[in-house]
Amino acid sequence: MHRTFLAFALAGLTLMLAACAQHQSTLYERLGGQTNIDAIVENFLYRVADDTELVGFFANTNIDKLAASLGSMICDVSGGPCHYEGPPMDRAHQHMGVKDRHFNRLVEHLDAALAAEGVALNARNALLGQLAPMYGDVMRYQ
Amino acid sequence: MMPSPHTPASFTGYLTTLVPRITAFIVLGMILATAPAYAGSRLLATGAVTAIEGAAGGGLSPWAVLSGTPSDEEVGVTATATRAWVDDYRLSVTGASVNVHDRIEVSVARQTLDLETLGGELEQDIYAAKLRLFGDVLYHPWGIWSIGAQHKRVSDNTIPVALGARHTQGNDVYLSASKLLFSAFAGRNVLLNATLRNTSANQGGLLGFGGDQGGRSWVAEGSVGVFITPQWIVGTEYRQKPDNMSAAREDDWQSLYSAYFFNKHLSLTGAWLDLGTIAGLPSQQGGYLSLQAAF
Numbered sequence: 001m002h003r004t005f006l007a008f009a010l011a012g013l014t015l016m017l018a019a020c021a022q023h024q025s026t027l028y029e030r031l032g033g034q035t036n037i038d039a040i041v042e043n044f045l046y047r048v049a050d051d052t053e054l055v056g057f058f059a060n061t062n063i064d065k066l067a068a069s070l071g072s073m074i075c076d077v078s079g080g081p082c083h084y085e086g087p088p089m090d091r092a093h094q095h096m097g098v099k100d101r102h103f104n105r106l107v108e109h110l111d112a113a114l115a116a117e118g119v120a121l122n123a124r125n126a127l128l129g130q131l132a133p134m135y136g137d138v139m140r141y142q
Numbered sequence: 143m144m145p146s147p148h149t150p151a152s153f154t155g156y157l158t159t160l161v162p163r164i165t166a167f168i169v170l171g172m173i174l175a176t177a178p179a180y181a182g183s184r185l186l187a188t189g190a191v192t193a194i195e196g197a198a199g200g201g202l203s204p205w206a207v208l209s210g211t212p213s214d215e216e217v218g219v220t221a222t223a224t225r226a227w228v229d230d231y232r233l234s235v236t237g238a239s240v241n242v243h244d245r246i247e248v249s250v251a252r253q254t255l256d257l258e259t260l261g262g263e264l265e266q267d268i269y270a271a272k273l274r275l276f277g278d279v280l281y282h283p284w285g286i287w288s289i290g291a292q293h294k295r296v297s298d299n300t301i302p303v304a305l306g307a308r309h310t311q312g313n314d315v316y317l318s319a320s321k322l323l324f325s326a327f328a329g330r331n332v333l334l335n336a337t338l339r340n341t342s343a344n345q346g347g348l349l350g351f352g353g354d355q356g357g358r359s360w361v362a363e364g365s366v367g368v369f370i371t372p373q374w375i376v377g378t379e380y381r382q383k384p385d386n387m388s389a390a391r392e393d394d395w396q397s398l399y400s401a402y403f404f405n406k407h408l409s410l411t412g413a414w415l416d417l418g419t420i421a422g423l424p425s426q427q428g429g430y431l432s433l434q435a436a437f
Contacts, residue, residue: 100214120329136281
């Protein structure tokens with residue numbers, strides 16, 4: 001009897017999630033295109049600037065250049081019409097003293113920025129999934 | 143059997159019953175006093191919930207993740223209260239764990255099984271450690287891999303020995319791997335866990351260790367869960383079990399679970415259990431609730 005219940009529960013879940021998911025468009029489109037990606041980056045950088053644990057890493061950074069670079073990277077990894085030409089992740093972060101807690105906070109700020117700019121959960125998950133493997137590169141030369 | 147507080151020996155038993163509960167309340171008090179300042183930096187839900195043996199995991203099985211949300215320079219503490227009701231038994235568990243630098247987790251748990259139909263009570267204490275070998279559930283392409291050991295002691299050997307158990311103490315060791323697959327099912331993140339355990343425990347140890355049909359064996363455990371939202375996961379878990387005693391046939395355990403993470407400090411897990419035959423009473427099914435506090 002419980003297996004029937006299990007089957008029904010899983011079937012219901014599948015239908016519910018399938019209805020929510022929008023897999024017709026590219027991730028770039030689901031993020032809202034370049035206009036919304038730029039808004040996400042700006043939202044994200046404001047959160048970073050407000051975070052006393054993180055803001056120090058950007059003391060000598062040209063924020064406009066960083067914003068453009070992040071926008072181009074998100075466009076690139078999400079299948080948009082850009083080619084990221086900034087430095088590779090390992091060199092960009094070398095000897096900065098980035099710890100796990102900093103990386104985790106950046107992920108939390110990015111996800112919060114995605115949600116605040118109206119990105120649906122399936123696209124948030126997909127983008128975080130594209131960026132998560134960069135952990136290894138970012139931490140390589142710490 | 144319920145310790146009576148009138149003899150020195152059972153006074154110790156009485157104390158050991160109280161200590162985990164007092165610890166839990168102290169920890170809860172500290173959380174209320176300090177929240178939200180001292181949450182670890184790892185992301186919400188990456189410490190899972192507390193399995194019935196005290197380790198971070200699902201309900202039935204330990205997972206590779208370490209408890210709470212501390213990262214490599216942080217320390218975390220959790221306290222858990224759990225209750226499970228099946229047809230003829232009621233299990234209560236209190237537990238606590240410490241996670242040091244997301245490298246090693248040390249946990250204690252006290253299980254009390256009320257034999258509501260047969261009469262009486264069984265108690266077991268579990269002292270355990272889990273070591274993260276490498277990886278991370280989110281960031282590493284191979285996920286996170288850990289090994290663990292659990293030392294279990296049954297406090298009263300009458301019932302286990304009557305059923306044919308060889309020992310009243312035992313040690314489990316396990317290897318576990320966990321991995322989050324981003325956007326893997328209808329745009330939702332999917333959490334996979336697999337655990338391989340070497341054990342001689344009957345019904346997790348509550349019915350002693352070993353028997354006429356066998357001693358140690360390898361068993362497999364696994365779970366699949368879908369994060370409906372970043373705070374809410376539903377899934378199913380399976381735990382293979384040994385079958386050591388001809389007088390008390392034993393079945394594999396399974397569950398259908400739902401865990402909600404209110405924040406990094408508090409989670410509530412509900413589950414539906416199918417534990418099969420326990421000590422001769424068949425088809426034990428019922429509900430499960432577990433509350434975990436972390437800081």
